[in-house]
Amino acid sequence: MNRRDAISRVALIMGGAVIGAEFFISGCKSTSSQVADLFQPDNVAFLNEVADTILPTTSSPGAKAANVGAFMGVMVRDCYTPADQKVFMEGLTKLNDAAQKQAGGKFMDLTADKRTALLVALDKEQKDYTTQKNKTLADDAAKHKGEADYKGPEMPNHYFRMMKELTLLGYFTSEIGATKALRYVAIPGRYDGDVPYKKGDKAWAT
């Protein structure tokens, strides 16, 4: 581990770049005014329930216990581009629309099993979409290989990918996630590069 990969490790989530961090070229601070809505109690509660469905309580507390819903709001407000913010905000509605269509009710009104079934379906949808998107981008980049100013087509991210990614990031770097779901030692004091591991032992948080 050196300085160069230590920090970039944060960027390797779900086998790709963190949404938001990929926008190296065009930064923009203008925030969609709608984003403030994310901090309304209803929306924090909604996102916490989505997060808790993605990472529920098992032998360790779930994502709601780490208040990942509020964390998502902070990240979307501060780190997302306006385009991604728009996708995310529209995603709140889309997720409920999908709930209505698949399970006949708003997400918050569904049973745990129905919530899980819905998000499994949405996760498949985002994976298929992202796979197709990456292929399109790769094909296009190959077509324009060697063009110095090539930027590539703009293709939006999928809202559920955002929610899942922020849930993972928010949970596993939270105090609860790092110390209860994972193991964390602030000051190891020594290094041992060969310790026994058995299935079920927790991973180090950092």
Add this chain to the structure above:
Amino acid sequence: MSANTYDAIVIGSGISGGWAAKELTEKGLKTIMLERGRNIEHVKDYVNATKDPWEFPHRGGRTQQMIEDYPVLKRDYPLNETNLDYWASDKDSPYTEIKRFDWFRGYHVGGRSLMWGRQSYRWADIDFEANAKDGIGTDWPIRYKDLEQWYGYAERFAGISGNKDGLSILPDGDFMPPMEMNVVEKDVAKRFKEHYKEARAFVIGRTANITVPHFARTNCQYRNKCWLGCPFGAYFSTQSSTLPAAMATGNLTVRPWSIVTKIIYDKDTKKAKGVEVLDAETNQTYEFFAKIVFVNASTFNSTWILMNSATDIWPGGLGSSSGELGHNVMDHHLGVGASGTVEGFEDKYIFGRRANGIYIPRYRNLNGDKRDYIRGFGYQGGGSRSSWGRDIPELSIGGDFKDALTEPGTWQMNIGGFGETLPYHENKITLDKTKKDKWGLPILAFDAEIKDNEKKMRIDMENDAKEMLEAVGVKNVKTHSSNPFLGRGIHEMGTARMGKDPKSSVLNGWNQVWDAQNVFVTDGAAMASTACQNPSLTYMAMTARAANHAVEELKKGNI
């Protein structure tokens, strides 16, 4: 002695400036160290050093505001929430890019010694001989034997941990005990040895992290948060090491917020009398006088100062009579490597976060190997088990998914190359007088790029990485190759090179400016070539050697 008169002036407080201050003050010289930015006090001002990951609101990431505020820094890993205040403001200190150049700067006491990567390697004879042998650039006026004792001197004080590997391409130093390879790296090292015999080596990194207590410094605690500043003083920085030594002599004055705008040159004595300083807070101008001036402002800023000095004699500035001032911009080119998975160690894990990795020293164009390019590259890397950020394709969401992510994933091995960049006269920096920084000072314009030799080398860097990992049994090996832009290595070198002839070099073999022999430049600007090893240890050794020479010459009355 007037209030503004000292025996020596040191411009800059980073790795080489700190060393200059230590050496000169320990030899009894009243010295002032001028730093253009703010003070950062050891430990007390490392405001994020003891924070837990969840104390960062964006968990270490970057906000859109940061991306807007730092148009250069955002190009690579330095732009992040955890040590943002250690990086210079791109907006206050702009520069012109005729060609893209990623310039990542630290303007504060300690400079980039606070954020550096700490990998510390000696150069070998072949590195100092390379320019002469290839007929490239100018011959180094020094050889390994000139620096050898100073490498040892620097290592013993800085505290470099490493293994004595007995390699001619990477001379051993006076090391502290090495850090340990982990179980997978040890296995890879064994297979590497079986496969490549003596032709290539795979060794533990040599790093400026101390592994045993050293002076008042505590040994490395394996937190791997060095870039935040270390509350234990466990890695070498100006603050942890050279500054306390210099302060202890009672001979050092440190003046932050002091932008040196020029060296004051006396054409009668053909020496520097002192420097002019612009106070970065008040915009007042001051003069400081001394018998010796050490220029350690970081590679391109050192050259910027020379360019702005003695312009009434030489329009291109002090040292420009050579025709080489500002030329031969160099860096290490990187961003090329490979990674893959290692099977068979699912019952093994690690404890602690080692702030170090493994190193594969250069092997190309050596011992009869001949490529379609000259010089070579080394790799840094390491083995680790993947964490919660990994993809688990067969799982979607829910309890099983979560529980799977709470366990470590497969072992991964990754390596990334650091390649030598040749000195090209046409790769240059110049003064852009049409634009000004926050203080109304002219800025630098960059016109430099990698060329054929580096591009060909990068093909090898990518292919070799894959081939080597596969040869030692790593599976699913994938290569990567990105951004070949200069600056990204943060190993800026050249623009005031050493040489044997004042007609083709700015500095002599003791780092003295040919045209003003009491001016010494001992940072990356002095480099006549880059080798492929991380350069800071060489700056330390070169600075200690030059300071020793400066004091001897002063005593003899020669300067």
